[in-house]
Amino acid sequence: MQSEVLERFGNYYLLDRIGTGGMAAIYRARPATLDGNGRILVIKRVLPKMADDPSFLQMFRNEIKVCMAFNHPNIIVIHDFGELKKQTFLAMEYIDGKNLKDLIAAHSTLGRNLRIPLAAHIVEQSARGLAYAHSFGNSVTGENLHVVHRDISPHNILIGYDGRVKVIDFGIAKVDQEFTDTTKVGMIKGKARYLAPEQIRGERVDQRADIFALGNVFWELLTQRKLFCHGMDSDLPALQMIQDPNHFIEPPSTYNSEVPAELDYIVLRALTRDRDKRYQTATEMENDLRKFMSKFHPSYSTPQVESELKSIFALEIRKDREFLQELNLRAQAAIAVQPQLEDFARNTKAGNVEKKKTGIMAKLSTQVTVTPLRILVVMALYGAVGLLKMDESYGILERFRVPEHARNILEYLAKQDQARLEKQNAKRQVVPTEHHVERTIAEKPVLIAKKKTQSTRSRISR
Numbered sequence: 460m461q462s463e464v465l466e467r468f469g470n471y472y473l474l475d476r477i478g479t480g481g482m483a484a485i486y487r488a489r490p491a492t493l494d495g496n497g498r499i500l501v502i503k504r505v506l507p508k509m510a511d512d513p514s515f516l517q518m519f520r521n522e523i524k525v526c527m528a529f530n531h532p533n534i535i536v537i538h539d540f541g542e543l544k545k546q547t548f549l550a551m552e553y554i555d556g557k558n559l560k561d562l563i564a565a566h567s568t569l570g571r572n573l574r575i576p577l578a579a580h581i582v583e584q585s586a587r588g589l590a591y592a593h594s595f596g597n598s599v600t601g602e603n604l605h606v607v608h609r610d611i612s613p614h615n616i617l618i619g620y621d622g623r624v625k626v627i628d629f630g631i632a633k634v635d636q637e638f639t640d641t642t643k644v645g646m647i648k649g650k651a652r653y654l655a656p657e658q659i660r661g662e663r664v665d666q667r668a669d670i671f672a673l674g675n676v677f678w679e680l681l682t683q684r685k686l687f688c689h690g691m692d693s694d695l696p697a698l699q700m701i702q703d704p705n706h707f708i709e710p711p712s713t714y715n716s717e718v719p720a721e722l723d724y725i726v727l728r729a730l731t732r733d734r735d736k737r738y739q740t741a742t743e744m745e746n747d748l749r750k751f752m753s754k755f756h757p758s759y760s761t762p763q764v765e766s767e768l769k770s771i772f773a774l775e776i777r778k779d780r781e782f783l784q785e786l787n788l789r790a791q792a793a794i795a796v797q798p799q800l801e802d803f804a805r806n807t808k809a810g811n812v813e814k815k816k817t818g819i820m821a822k823l824s825t826q827v828t829v830t831p832l833r834i835l836v837v838m839a840l841y842g843a844v845g846l847l848k849m850d851e852s853y854g855i856l857e858r859f860r861v862p863e864h865a866r867n868i869l870e871y872l873a874k875q876d877q878a879r880l881e882k883q884n885a886k887r888q889v890v891p892t893e894h895h896v897e898r899t900i901a902e903k904p905v906l907i908a909k910k911k912t913q914s915t916r917s918r919i920s921r
C-alpha cells in the first residue's frame with residue numbers, strides 16, 4: 460500500500476505512507492533541506508488516536524530505547540527520535556524491498572515456492588540479528604540485557620532488493636531489568652499465530668521464544684502456508700494449537716518436496732514446544748543454517764539474492780522508482796521555496812500590505828475634495844494601489860529569487876502537468892472509424908449536427 464503524503468514534519472519531509480498498523484503510521488521521508496536531496500529514510504509516527512494512550516507510548520519509547528543502541532547489519536538502524544506536535548516518532552533507515560509477508564504473497568501469486576537457498580539465507584541472517592540483540596550488553600557495565608523481541612513474524616523481517624535482511628519493530632521487546640517493574644505475568648503481547656507456548660502460558664519469556672517464532676516463520680517461508688490455522692481469519696484458535704502437545708507439527712517437506720531433511724530438522728528443532736529441547740540460542744540455529752548453506756549452496760550469498768529479487772520484482776521496482784522520483788522532485792521544489800513563503804507569510808500576516816494601502820488612502824482623502832473630476836482621480840489612484848497590491852501577489856516568484864535548480868524543478872513539473880493534460884485531452888477526442896463516418900453521413904447527418912449543438916449549449920449553460 461502506498462499513498463502520497465507530501466507534508467513537512469519537523470526536519471523531515473514525508474513523501475508517502477508505506478504502512479499503517481493499528482498504532483503507528485510508516486512513511487517514506489527525506490530530510491527537509493535542499494542538500495538532503497537523494498536521501499530516503501523512514502518515519503514511524505504514532506497515530507493521533509494513540510497519542511494519549513500511556514501504555515502504548517511506553518511501548519513506542521521502549522522501541523526507541525532498545526534499538527537506538529544497536530549496531531548490527533541485520534537489525535534496522537534508528538537515526539533519530541522525538542516528539543513533534545504531540546506526535547512521537549522515530550526515524551530509521553529505509554529498506555527498499557519487502558517484508559516477508561509480502562514476499563511470500565508475491566511468490567504465491569506467481570504460483571511458485573521461494574527457492575530453498577533464499578529462504579535459508581533469510582532465516583540465517585535473521586537468526587544472526589536476533590543473536591546480536593539477545594546477547595546485547597549495557598555499554599557501560601557490559602552486563603547482558605537479555606533483550607527478547609517477542610514479536611518475530613513475517614511482518615517484522617524485511618528483505619531489501621539488494622539482499623540485506625533486517626529485523627524490525629522492537630516495539631514490545633523487553634530488556635531484563637524491566638520485568639520487575641512493567642511486565643505483568645500473564646500478559647500476552649505479540650501476534651498470536653507466532654507466539655511460543657510459554658508466551659501463551661504467560662510465563663517469563665527468554666530468547667528461546669524468539670527462536671520458536673523464527674522457526675514458525677521459516678516453516679511458512681518453505682511451505683507458503685501458515686503453520687497454525689492456515690486459511691482461517693481468526694488467530695485465536697492458534698493459541699490453543701500452539702500449546703497443545705497432541706497437535707503434530709508436520710515437517711515442511713510434507714508441503715514442499717524440495718525441502719531437504721536438514722532443513723526439516725532445523726525447523727522442527729526451533730519449533731520444539733519444550734523450550735529446554737529447542738535451540739537454546741539463536742547462534743546455534745544460525746550455525747546449523749550456515750553449515751547447511753556451505754554444504755549445499757556454497758556460492759549463494761547476498762549478490763545472488765539481489766539478482767533473484769530484482770528479476771522477480773523488476774516491474775514493481777521500476778514503477779516505484781519513478782513514483783519516488785516524482786515525489787522527491789515535488790518535495791525538493793517545495794523545500795526550495797519554503798523559506799521565501801514563510802517570509803512572505805510573516806510579512807502579510809503582520810498586515811503590512813493592508814497598512815500601506817490604508818496609509819495612502821488616508822492621505823488622499825484629506826487632499827482630494829469631492830468633485831466629479833477628483834472622484835476620477837481617486838478612482839485612478841485606487842486602481843494604481845490595487846495594481847501595486849496585485850504585484851505584491853503576482854510578482855512573488857520574481858522576488859523570491861528561487862534558486863536555479865528549484866526553478867528547473869518547477870519548470871519540469873509544469874511541463875509534466877502540461878504533458879499529462881495533453882494526454883488526457885487526446886484521450887477525450889473520439890476518433891471515428893471509417894465505417895462510423897460513412898454510416899452517419901449517409902444515414903443521420905442531421906442528428907449528429909443537432910447533437911453537437913445541444914451538447915455545446917448544455918456545456919455553456921452549465
Ligand SMILES: Nc1ncnc2c1ncn2[C@@H]1O[C@H](COP(=O)(O)OP(=O)(O)O)[C@@H](O)[C@H]1O
Pocket residue numbers: 477478479480481482483485501503535551552553554555556557558614615617627628630
Ligand atoms: N525501515 C523500513 N523500511 C522499509 N519498510 C518498513 C520499514 N519499517 C517498516 N516498514 C514497513 O512497515 C510495516 C510496519 O512496520 P512496523 O515497524 O512493524 O510497524 P507496526 O509497529 O505497526 O507493526 C513493515 O511490515 C514494513 O512493510
Ligand SMILES: [Mg+2]
Pocket residue numbers: 480614615628
Ligand atoms: Mg510490526
